[in-house]
Amino acid sequence: MYKESVPFKQKLSLAYLWLVPPVTVTIGFGIAPISYKIYLPVWGMNVCLMILSAYHLGIPRLWKRDQPGKQLVITALLLSAPWLLFSIFAGMGPPPSTFQGWVNTAAEQQTRYTILMAGGILLLLGTTILKSQLQASGENLYSTLASATVSIAMPLFIINMAFWGYMAFWGYYLYS
Numbered sequence: 001m002y003k004e005s006v007p008f009k010q011k012l013s014l015a016y017l018w019l020v021p022p023v024t025v026t027i028g029f030g031i032a033p034i035s036y037k038i039y040l041p042v043w044g045m046n047v048c049l050m051i052l053s054a055y056h057l058g059i060p061r062l063w064k065r066d067q068p069g070k071q072l073v074i075t076a077l078l079l080s081a082p083w084l085l086f087s088i089f090a091g092m093g094p095p096p097s098t099f100q101g102w103v104n105t106a107a108e109q110q111t112r113y114t115i116l117m118a119g120g121i122l123l124l125l126g127t128t129i130l131k132s133q134l135q136a137s138g139e140n141l142y143s144t145l146a147s148a149t150v151s152i153a154m155p156l157f158i159i160n161m162a163f164w165g166y167m168a169f170w171g172y173y174l175y176s
Contacts, residue, residue: 013053020050020083027090036108039091046087054080071133078126082119089115102168113165117158124154 054077061069092112096102102109127150134143 009056013056016049016053017057017080017083020046020087024083024087024090028092029094031093033093033105034091036091039088043088043091047084050080050084050087068133071129075126075129075133078122078129081122081126085115085119085122110165113161117161117165120154120157120161124150 058069058073058076061073064070089112092108095109095112096105127147131143131147
């Protein structure tokens with residue numbers, strides 16, 4: 001079977017993008033929070049590397065007149081963009097486990113949950129476009145089930161994140 005050769009830049013870009021989620025989760029939950037003076041520049045460098053990797057994998061297709069290619073790239077961007085945002089959690093560490101910890105890092109916790117909400121919305125948009133692409137190719141059952149599941153879960157997710165990011169903070173602040 002004939003297999004087209006993939007350039008090294010694309011292989012490296014794909015490997016980098018595949019490694020971002022597990023590394024982010026491992027570092028984010030595995031180490032204590034570090035100073036924002038350290039993790040923000042590292043996060044910025046990671047964002048630049050992720051954008052460069054996405055560019056090598058197909059962002060230039062956005063400027064071509066190929067409509068299916070554009071939709072494919074936009075879908076991929078919407079489904080991977082949450083990890084562009086979530087990678088900041090590697091420096092923030094896990095959420096505080098005490099009331100005082102929440103009050104002491106209030107702005108950081110509100111930022112954390114706002115990023116989670118934004119990532120969820122991007123994921124919803126990506127799955128919606130993916131559903132239409134799958135249905136155009138003839139797949140109806142699983143794309144509809146997946147889209148319905150995400151559409152039901154996302155409002156609940158946003159309510160939960162809004163509670164923990166904003167309402168819980170004020171409860172901790174007022175009663176501590």
